[in-house]
Amino acid sequence: MAESSLQQSLSQQQSLAPQMRRSLEILQANSMELTQMVRQALETNPVLEDITEMASLDDDGLDPEDADSLDHLNETDDDLRDLMIMERRNQTYSQDDEERRDHLYNSIVAPETLQQHLAAQLQVALLEPGVRVAAEVLLGNMDPRGFFDLPPSEIGIRMGISADDIESATAVIRGFDPPGIGAVDLKDSLLLQLERRGEGSSIEHKIVSDHLEDLARKRYPQIARALGTSVDRISEAAEAIGRLTPNPGGEYDPTGNPMIRADVIIENEDGEWIARLTHEYLPRLRISDFYKDLLGKTTNDTKSRQFLRDNLREGRTLIRSLSLRQETILSIAEKLIQHQPDFLARGPRHLRPLTMNQIADELGLHATTVSRAVAGKYVLTPHGLMDMRSFFAAGYQTEDGKEVSNAGVREAIQALISKEPPAKPLSDEAIAKALKTQGIPVARRTVAKYRDQLGILPSHLRRTF
Numbered sequence: 001m002a003e004s005s006l007q008q009s010l011s012q013q014q015s016l017a018p019q020m021r022r023s024l025e026i027l028q029a030n031s032m033e034l035t036q037m038v039r040q041a042l043e044t045n046p047v048l049e050d051i052t053e054m055a056s057l058d059d060d061g062l063d064p065e066d067a068d069s070l071d072h073l074n075e076t077d078d079d080l081r082d083l084m085i086m087e088r089r090n091q092t093y094s095q096d097d098e099e100r101r102d103h104l105y106n107s108i109v110a111p112e113t114l115q116q117h118l119a120a121q122l123q124v125a126l127l128e129p130g131v132r133v134a135a136e137v138l139l140g141n142m143d144p145r146g147f148f149d150l151p152p153s154e155i156g157i158r159m160g161i162s163a164d165d166i167e168s169a170t171a172v173i174r175g176f177d178p179p180g181i182g183a184v185d186l187k188d189s190l191l192l193q194l195e196r197r198g199e200g201s202s203i204e205h206k207i208v209s210d211h212l213e214d215l216a217r218k219r220y221p222q223i224a225r226a227l228g229t230s231v232d233r234i235s236e237a238a239e240a241i242g243r244l245t246p247n248p249g250g251e252y253d254p255t256g257n258p259m260i261r262a263d264v265i266i267e268n269e270d271g272e273w274i275a276r277l278t279h280e281y282l283p284r285l286r287i288s289d290f291y292k293d294l295l296g297k298t299t300n301d302t303k304s305r306q307f308l309r310d311n312l313r314e315g316r317t318l319i320r321s322l323s324l325r326q327e328t329i330l331s332i333a334e335k336l337i338q339h340q341p342d343f344l345a346r347g348p349r350h351l352r353p354l355t356m357n358q359i360a361d362e363l364g365l366h367a368t369t370v371s372r373a374v375a376g377k378y379v380l381t382p383h384g385l386m387d388m389r390s391f392f393a394a395g396y397q398t399e400d401g402k403e404v405s406n407a408g409v410r411e412a413i414q415a416l417i418s419k420e421p422p423a424k425p426l427s428d429e430a431i432a433k434a435l436k437t438q439g440i441p442v443a444r445r446t447v448a449k450y451r452d453q454l455g456i457l458p459s460h461l462r463r464t465f
Contacts, residue, residue, distance in 0.1 A: 023321040027328065027369070030376030031261040031282075034325075038283055041318055047291040047311045048318070050283040114146060114252035115139060121176045127169075134161045134169035138182075146181035146249035147189065180248035187212055193244045203227060204237045215241065218461050235464070262380035263388070264333040266344065273344055275333035277326055278380075285322065287315050328365075328373045335359050336379075336391050347383055349411040354392050409435070409442060410450045417456055425462040 029037060042048050118139055127135065137159050141149045148155065156166035174182035179196040183189035187208060194205045207215055211223045220234045227234070266275050291308060339358075342350035356374075360367040374388040393406045416434050420426045426434070428447045435442050448458075456462070 019317045022317055023324065024372060026318070026321040027325045028372040028375050031263060031378075033376075034282065038285070038318075038322075041315075042283070042285075045311050045315055045318075047288050047308070047315045049286050049288045051286055112252060114144060114249040115142070117252055118142075118146075118173070118176055118181065122172075125172060127172065128165075130162065130165040131168045131172070134165040135172055137161060138166070138169055138173055142182075142249075144249050144252075145189075145247045146178070147183050147185065151184055178245075178248045178251070180245060183248075186246055189246070189248060190241065190244050193248070202237075203229065203233065204240050207234070207237055208241060216461075218463060260378055260385060262385060263329055263377040265380045266333065266337060267382070268344075273337045273341065275330060275337055277330055279326075282322065282326075285315075285319050287312060287319070325373070328369070329377060331363055332359055332370060332373055332388070333379060335362055336388075340391060344382060347411075349408045349415075351391070351393070351407045353406075356392050359392075406450070409440060409446075410454055412438065412440060413447060413450050414454055414456070417451075417462075420462075422462075422464040425459040427459045 026034065026037065042050055122132070122135055122139065125132075125135075134156065138148065138152060138155060141155050143149055150158075152166050152170045153163065155161075156163060170182060174192060176182065180189040180193045183192055190208045190212075191205060194200065194202065194208065199205055206227060207223060211226065214223050215238060218238075220231045220238070224231045224234045262278050264275050264277055266273060268274075291312070294308065336354075336359075337344065339354050340352060342352065356370045357367045359365075360370045363370070374392070377388040379386050379388050379391075390407065412435060413431055416426060416431055428444045428451065431447045431451075432442055432444045435447070451458075
């Protein structure tokens with residue numbers, strides 16, 4: 001008989017209360033995520049009310065100064081509560097109202113995906129049943145760019161579809177819009193686009209077909225010798241090829257161009273920089289007095305009382321968390337103004353090195369709280385819309401003792417490259433020496449790293465002929 005033993009162990013585990021976890025989620029959420037969270041709360045929690053679209057107090061002809069008084073706000077709140085209670089009791093919906101509401105919801109249009117765009121073209125195509133089935137299978141094996149995950153022949157073998165049907169279906173799909181769809185790789189897609197433009201026998205087609213690697217490395221003289229033409233003609237062809245799209249399905253990518261909203265606006269008023277929250281995406285919430293009154297009247301039904309208590313508690317937690325989020329973001333923005341006045345006045349090159357620990361210490365917060373607060377948040381500055389995290393960066397000290405952030409060094413590199421001779425671009429070593437003359441000691445490998453971050457090619461690939 002196997003021996004049995006009883007062991008006791010002691011371990012320490014940290015857990016967060018639901019309210020604290022909710023507060024951290026709201027603090028870290030970006031504007032789009034927060035909008036969804038608030039909408040979901042409004043749909044599921046009956047005690048919450050959105051008062052964003054309520055008529056302003058001035059609409060009743062009130063004095064603006066009196067409208068801000070606490071007594072008047074309390075009086076208006078009581079009147080509004082009574083009105084809403086009466087509306088809930090008396091409100092009815094006709095069949096026409098229901099139909100109009102359903103029509104409105106059903107009329108909301110979502111962006112068309114690549115698969116939907118291609119499926120619509122397949123639906124109207126006149127095809128044999130076997131070819132249509134093969135085309136449907138091929139469309140199901142296509143990535144967001146519009147390229148096949150596997151060669152069509154291999155897809156046919158795996159799915160048990162005849163080679164003839166697969167070949168016919170491939171030809172049909174390659175004729176769909178947008179041009180370049182139905183390719184197996186980038187080279188195949190570029191060739192398809194040229195053929196759709198009637199340039200199947202052009203120099204551009206020959207370059208893509210036989211000299212694509214040389215083109216990527218800008219070996220124009222070598223291509224010119226192989227094709228028996230001039231370097232100027234190859235340069236023209238390279239520009240034409242550059243106008244083709246490497247991602248034909250990209251325009252149907254719903255995540256390709258997300259809408260970004262500013263959480264904070266920093267602007268100059270009367271010579272002083274100020275920060276203000278936009279609030280444009282955030283509804284104004286409050287707890288319904290109707291349900292607070294109902295809780296006081298509900299004495300016998302224990303389940304109903306508990307339901308109301310739970311929703312009231314969740315509603316208050318949400319409102320407090322939203323308020324704390326906005327207050328924290330605004331406090332950080334005001335500290336950024338104090339630390340980055342030169343940037344605000346003169347541009348990105350004058351952004352100073354700054355860490356989240358510095359801001360956290362000044363605000364009496366933990367660094368991780370600051371990190372959560374700035375994640376996914378954007379600031380509208382005189383120099384454009386900026387990720388809030390971009391204000392925090394390490395940097396260098398110039399020879400005259402000034403501090404320059406990494407962003408400032410990148411801008412200096414970009415400025416040097418923008419002025420370089422096209423036929424003789426600056427090497428990374430030359431850029432490092434030029435920066436040193438400006439008092440910025442940066443190594444060649446650091447220049448290469450920042451150049452890559454800027455999306456700028458090496459000097460031999462930037463050369464033009």
